[in-house]
Structures are given as structure tokens and as C-alpha cells.
Amino acid sequence: MIAAPLDLDAVRAFIHVAELASFTRAAEATGTTQAGISLRVKRLEHRLGCRLLDRTPRYVQLSPQGAVFLERARELVEAHDRALAILAETRQRLAIGISDHVAGPDLPALIARMNAQDPQLLIEIRIGSSGDLLQSFDRRELDVVIARLHVGRDDGEVLAEEGFGWFAAPGWQPRATEPLPLATLAEPCGVRAMAGRLLDEAGIPWTEAFVGGGVAAVAAAVSAGLGVAALAPRMLPLGVVDVGARLRLPALPRLPILLHTRVRGGPPRQALAALSAAFRSAVRV
Structure with a gap:
């Protein structure tokens, strides 16, 4: 008897929860609900016949079986995305400006999270001062800016507040x-x-x-x-x-960190949602 194939959406949901250590952040990253993410992970666990995540009200962490499966799950999703990319004619571009006071040591992990969301997305990152980046955003040189609250600007979405x-x-x-x-x-x-x-x-x-x-x-x-x-x-x-x-x-x-964006849909929006969720996880102070 041939076993039923794995549900790729469920595998992606598991990867997001494992990397962000949160069902809530995983839901933000995928533009769905926490209940939806939880259901997908439970179905995946049922299909595999083992518990992948240990859950308590205070934390989420990989089980021993989940730690073993995580790398294989990533390989499965990457192989799927590469297969689809063969048929893609052009690569979409996402230009992001991040304030130097915001980027910090978490930047490599944040970029990796966006790339994992869509390896075919061409990501351009510019680091600078909040004022300079917002001027570039207004000139439409950047699609997204993540910056500290800037004088005279209240048009962004609050991602997090950070203490100094x-x-x-x-x-x-x-x-x-x-x-x-x-x-x-x-x-x-x-x-x-x-x-x-x-x-x-x-x-x-x-x-x-x-x-x-x-x-x-x-x-x-x-x-x-x-x-x-x-x-x-x-x-x-x-x-x-x-x-x-x-x-x-x-x-x-405490200073708010704002997301300024004109991205509305498609792969860039999905990658941006993954970045926002990862950023909220990184700034937990």
C-alpha cells in the first residue's frame, strides 16, 4: 500500500513554528490563523505518527523526532520550490531599507527567513538612517522601510517596541x-x-x-x-x-519600530510577512 504524500502546507507550517518558536508568529508569517497553523501541524504529526513539537502555555520547542525531521522538511520544501522555479520566467524584486539602529545582529537570520519563504525572490537590502531611508521610500526607490518612529511620520505599522x-x-x-x-x-x-x-x-x-x-x-x-x-x-x-x-x-x-510598505500581495507580501513575524520574535525586550 502506497503511503499518502505529505501535505506541503502542513510541512511549511511546521517549519515556521519550529524556527519562530511560536504558533502566533508562524500564523503572522503565513498570513493565516493560529488555529489553522495548529491544525496543520497536528495533521502532519498524525500522518507521521509522532509528536514533532512539545507545547506548553509558555513555550514551544522541537521534540527529538521533530529535531530529526526539521532538516528533511526544509529539504523537501526547497526541492519543491526549485522545481517550480524552473518554469518561472522572471524574478520579482523586493527592495527593503532597514534602519541601522533596527537591523542589528539579527539581520542574517531575518534575510534567511525571507529567502526560505521564496528562494526566487530577488531581495535588496539597504541599511541607513531612518530619515534617509524614508526619503528613498517616498521617492519610490524602496518598497519597504523598517525604521524607528521618525518625527512627523505616523504612516507605518508598529512591529514592536524596544527598550534602550x-x-x-x-x-x-x-x-x-x-x-x-x-x-x-x-x-x-x-x-x-x-x-x-x-x-x-x-x-x-x-x-x-x-x-x-x-x-x-x-x-x-x-x-x-x-x-x-x-x-x-x-x-x-x-x-x-x-x-x-x-x-x-x-x-x-521604549521606541516603536515601524513598517512602512507599499507591497500589497504576491510573493513579496508573503516574504514580508515572514520577515515581520521573525522580527517580532527577535525583538523581545
Whole structure:
């Protein structure tokens, strides 16, 4: 007797849940409901005769059988997509701008998630300041921009809110008679402007000790002991510490991350949904 073939939609649902560790995020990534994702995974488990995911109210994780099946599931879906791609005449393009203060170390995983959604989609990523990227979006040079809330712009969808802190190298101490040395991004940068404004309002003298062309450079300067930086915790290497309370620096607000898009349907929209869901999973602070 020939066994019934696997349902590819159910296999895709399992992969999304496994990678995002969430039925809710998997539903967002596929544009369906949590109940629909759960039903597909249960049907796949029934077809395979084993439990693929261990579920509790607080977490979702792979079972031993699920860990073994995951790589084979990815290979199955990739082979299916390659077979269909042979007949495709043109590749669709999706141009995305991501603020440097938003991209962070999660960017490779986010790109991989979009590529897994549609390997034939031509993805273009541009990193820059929120203001510059939004200007490019308005000129229709970019299809999508993911950026911090920008002054005068409220036309985006809130993806997440992220906390910030004042970070420095372990054991770093400011000099009592000198202004607080800051490591910042070059202008224009909304986080840089916010940090300076809050320090001014608190009456704390400060000066630029380092100006970097990207968040990675600022994080390196902090690790090297050049000064303090206002950054999201996920942007920083291990070992740096939050010195805000110790130095009595003003509290930093949680800042929303907005999705600006004119993509409405088709494979680009599906890839964007996968990116948004993965991003919400990455920014859990």
C-alpha cells in the first residue's frame, strides 16, 4: 500500500513554528490563523505518527523526532520550490531599507527567513538612517522601510517596541570634572538626538567621544571603553553593562519600530510577512 504524500502546507507550517518558536508568529508569517497553523501541524504529526513539537502555555520547542525531521522538511520544501522555479520566467524584486539602529545582529537570520519563504525572490537590502531611508521610500526607490518612529511620520505599522539603555564597558568610570563622553552615530540619527536632548534636560554635560558610521562601530567603541552609548541591548556584544542607574542618567523611553510598505500581495507580501513575524520574535525586550 502506497503511503499518502505529505501535505506541503502542513510541512511549511511546521517549519515556521519550529524556527519562530511560536504558533502566533508562524500564523503572522503565513498570513493565516493560529488555529489553522495548529491544525496543520497536528495533521502532519498524525500522518507521521509522532509528536514533532512539545507545547506548553509558555513555550514551544522541537521534540527529538521533530529535531530529526526539521532538516528533511526544509529539504523537501526547497526541492519543491526549485522545481517550480524552473518554469518561472522572471524574478520579482523586493527592495527593503532597514534602519541601522533596527537591523542589528539579527539581520542574517531575518534575510534567511525571507529567502526560505521564496528562494526566487530577488531581495535588496539597504541599511541607513531612518530619515534617509524614508526619503528613498517616498521617492519610490524602496518598497519597504523598517525604521524607528521618525518625527512627523505616523504612516507605518508598529512591529514592536524596544527598550534602550546607557551602556559602557565593565568597570568604566567617567571623570568627575569632564563632560560625559558619548559614543554615537553620525547625524542624522533620531536616537542620537534623543540621547542628547534627555541629557540636556537633565542638566548633564556631555560631549561626543566617538562618532561611528554604524551601530557595530559604536558598539565596538563602547567595548573599548571610549564612553557611554544609548543603544538597544540586543545591539551590544557580551560583557557591556547598563550604567544608567549608577551614573544617574535619565531614563530612556521604549521606541516603536515601524513598517512602512507599499507591497500589497504576491510573493513579496508573503516574504514580508515572514520577515515581520521573525522580527517580532527577535525583538523581545
